[in-house]
Amino acid sequence: MRKKVDRKDVAAELWPGVSLGLLQALHLVTRDGDLNADARRKVKQIRHLLGLLAPAFDDALARHKDPVIVDCGAGKSALGFVAYETVLAPAGRGTMWSIESRPELVAAAEERARALGHARMRFVSGDIATAAVPERVHVVTALHACDTATDDALVLAIDRGADHVAVVPCCQAEVARQLADHKPADPAAAALCAHPWHRRELGSHLTNVVRALALEARGYQVTVTELAGWEHSLKNELILGRRVQRFDRAAQARLDAVLDRFGVRPALIRALDARPIAS
Template identity: 35%
Template sequence: MEIYKKPPEFKELAEKWWTPERLKKIMGDKHYTITPLNAPLLLRTLGLLNSDATMSPDNLKKFIQINHMFNLLEAHFEDLLKRHKVVRILDAGCGKSYLTFLLAWYFKEKCKHPAEIIGVDTNTKIIKSNIEKAEKLGFQDVLQFEAASMLTYKWNKETRPHAVIALHACDTATDMAMAFAIKEKADFIAVAPCCQAELARKWKEIDKNHPLTPIYQTPQVRREVAAHFTDVLRICLTRSKGYEVTATEFVPSTHTPKNRLITCVRRGNYLDSATQEYTSLKEYIGNNSITLEDLLENNME
């Protein structure tokens, strides 16, 4: 792509195109960390800006989404920046890594603070593409990618990861990321669960005399309700391991049903009441465990 051969020209093109009027049209009165003016090469590399520096309606949605997500998390990253000389972050199930690249830009270009960010995914093609993008942007000193499963991934850095994020890691992949983060005692965890189907599969086998049988026997309702219960069980388990947990909506439900963001801040104290809540809730819905519980039992001392 020509942009990589002549980045100064593209930057100038973006500066000419994105007038204050055009910026206001896409941003309104909102404050976005990343814009077509302060990071045109990054947005172009991620495919969010066209070759003429314009932005299509579909890419505008993604642009708004990643900025909104970052705004929700920025205070936590600022806290890590203040506490650690080198901030270490793992993106589990990184996919195309929109947020991962934004974080690399944030620490390297905006904050000029040392960071080591690793994106992990089982898709080798996506990992290869991400590595190429990082090289073209000159982010190799901040950003790395590895093809691996979170079930077998080993953290080989000098210190533990300070933050673990997992955005739209499907089904039990979210549990794997959370179990890894809890085991490593990460300061901060952020997950946006996706396709929580584990409980729904187990509920199909529940005794028909159970009080929740009407839910279990209605496939669409079973899947939706099971997803909510899965996340509540995850919250209880994470709280029991010493984390303060918050669940918020990060994208309006009119855009996508996959809109729950769970953030966890490590406080260091185990919470017996949360363990009791988890046990009671699990028993009430049929005594089925979730993968996060199984992984924590195997990995935690």
């Protein structure tokens, strides 16, 4: 028979600083105080991500009186809730915004925030591209935002001049389709994507390379790293950006070379085409 776990022990062991009420509301801990099957893995994922985001949150808190954090494609807003409880609530300032296109998830998260008394959490129901968030945004995150929703999050960060941006892209198929529709003229590039499987892998890789280069071109210092323990290797990449300047011409040249060599025009690039940098 399975040993019954003490509720408080579970909460403390799982996540110091995170309330048992939140762990239960997010279905990481059952009403009886048991762990759900995937709970440990899920908690490990979010904890690891928050650890990597800590310098960005610390910097935002150090530089701004009321930092604005925006989580895009938030789902149940697990990341936002935990960031609130472990970072913004102890700091006593800062506002956590979550953007999510499924209204039922937004309504449930709003209700959860009310019940937990998290007064500085805001929820926007709708698309990232048109979401009414404050003009000045300091940290933008997107954890597994579907397909090109990751690009919408990057555009939001660039548009609002966010100090920090962190995205963990989800699967995406757009560039693989572009590679299939227009075979690259360069024979080496064409050989890299001759087979559908390779097109899918290369398409995914190219999309993230382009995302990193586009951020660099728009003045971000970029780190690409792995999120340990994730279930799917294609969703295991974290792209972190810290804004250090307005524009980087050398990075733009590298980006143009990649786009040219492979003959692709991903969603992010099409969106940025409409946002030329004033010289």
